[in-house]
Amino acid sequence: xxxxxxxxxxxxxxxxxxxxxxxxxxxxxxxxxxxxxxxxxxxxxxxxxxxxxxxxxxxxxxxxxxxxxxxxxxxxxxxxxxxxxxxxxxxxxxxxxxxxxxxxxxxxxxxxxxxxxxxxxxxxxxxxxxxxxxxxxxxxxxxxxxxxxxxxxxxxxxxxxxxxxxxxxxxxxxxxxxxxxxxxxxxxxxxxxxxxxxxxxxxxxxxxxxxxxxxxxxxxxxxxxxxxxxxxxxxxxxxxxxxxxxxxxxxxxxxxxxxxxxxxxxxxxxxxxxxxxxxxxxxxxxxxxxxxxxxxxxxxxxxxxxxxxxxxxxxxxx
Ligand code: AFP
Numbered sequence: 001x002x003x004x005x006x007x008x009x010x011x012x013x014x015x016x017x018x019x020x021x022x023x024x025x026x027x028x029x030x031x032x033x034x035x036x037x038x039x040x041x042x043x044x045x046x047x048x049x050x051x052x053x054x055x056x057x058x059x060x061x062x063x064x065x066x067x068x069x070x071x072x073x074x075x076x077x078x079x080x081x082x083x084x085x086x087x088x089x090x091x092x093x094x095x096x097x098x099x100x101x102x103x104x105x106x107x108x109x110x111x112x113x114x115x116x117x118x119x120x121x122x123x124x125x126x127x128x129x130x131x132x133x134x135x136x137x138x139x140x141x142x143x144x145x146x147x148x149x150x151x152x153x154x155x156x157x158x159x160x161x162x163x164x165x166x167x168x169x170x171x172x173x174x175x176x177x178x179x180x181x182x183x184x185x186x187x188x189x190x191x192x193x194x195x196x197x198x199x200x201x202x203x204x205x206x207x208x209x210x211x212x213x214x215x216x217x218x219x220x221x222x223x224x225x226x227x228x229x230x231x232x233x234x235x236x237x238x239x240x241x242x243x244x245x246x247x248x249x250x251x252x253x254x255x256x257x258x259x260x261x262x263x264x265x266x267x268x269x270x271x272x273x274x275x276x277x278x279x280x281x282x283x284x285x286x287x288x289x290x291x292x293x294x295x296x297x298x299x300x301x302x303x304x305x306x307x308x309x310x311x312x313x314x315x316x317x318x
Pocket of ligand 1 (some may be wrong): 113114115116117118196197224225226227229253
């Protein structure tokens, strides 16, 4: 290690070393590293923007910040330079783009800056990435080899899984991602809940499930940012996040490819469960880029209890 590296850092496990020790395949290690480094550039862009809104609309007609677009551009360029990525699909684009020469192993999905409407309030926001070894449409279970998210909050953290557990790293002052939690495990039953959608739009069955959580004394934790809300479940080691089917939008709000599949991969690797209320998120065939799905994700007990309520059988054992 070079001069200027603190004693603290010398004795820490950084991201590259961790992936090597965990036996992650070389090209995948390099790609994950490249994406983690890109998080630093996106973070710099967030600082530079000084929280200014730009009033763009994204491809789904939603108001978006210039930041979403620039984060997407930064990510696309970095992935292109990496030499490991054949195709790139982003929530900010209406089609998959080819960024490789045709022989590269990986296909990457990205929500480059999720929760950007929280930028003005200075709440945490994040980047969500899925890495596939085959074409990205279809079931996540068939092609997903890794997933990660980066949180931009008081600290920058990165949670990744390459199919060998789920691990958290914190970006330190020397600019290194240092291991902070290895092999994160979700408890079978947690005590926090995070609920998307308006109560008046929920289905009767979902409402009954929420009333059950309330009776049981679960604590409400919802910021309106998918990355920090999932991160809270992951780092606190349990609980449930749900963005359910709504009366007027039975598919819910969140997108399978860009948001749900990567989080499902990470949570399953941490011993948790992710379903649409019935089927595992990773087993739902994705037929189009913007496909949405309801989600129930987190500890096994809460997700199974939700399934029971949605099917009107409430006999899950705690
Ligand atoms: P923005 O990127 O427009 O802020 O949307 C964030 C998001 O897609 C996801 O991060 C949240 O979980 C979800 O929307 C919050 O939705 P509600 O505003 O309906 O609670």
